Amino acid sequence: MTPQGLFVLTVGVSLTGALVHMLGGSLLFIIVFQTAPLWWPEIFGFHAPVLAYAASLLIATATLMLGGVPAALVERVTGATAPAAPAMWTWLASVAALTLAGLALGFG
Known part of the structure; x- marks a missing residue:
């Protein structure tokens, strides 16, 4: 998969x-929603929907x-100057781990 495809998947x-x-209606969402005046x-x-x-x-x-x-x-360690596949795979894995951890730890 190309780095651009991995980026789209990460987003x-x-x-x-x-x-x-x-x-x-997770706890994280409620906290962010209630602190909207900040x-x-x-x-x-x-407006609530917005x-x-x-x-x-x-x-x-x-x-x-x-x-x-x-x-x-990872980009720093490998010395990559352009978006490379290892860094993009790392980004995707990190975002997936944060998403799953947030949902599994009572924030979901």
Whole structure:
């Protein structure tokens, strides 16, 4: 699989995990949703459907960012200058592990 395909799959896993958090009403989603006045601009208003979608995107983004740390370490160790398959596989595995751990540890 190409690095671009792995990237699309990684983003898909992250978004799917965030949607499962939202639809399942997980503790993580509730915390992010309830703290919306801290991270959501007041000018956009506090409409529940919009906040639910934004909270889901926030969870997906945080999952992608945290999952990228091991991939960056792999790129650093291998000395890759362009997106390489080992780093992308590491990123996918990290995002999948974070998603499954979040859902399994009572956050789902």
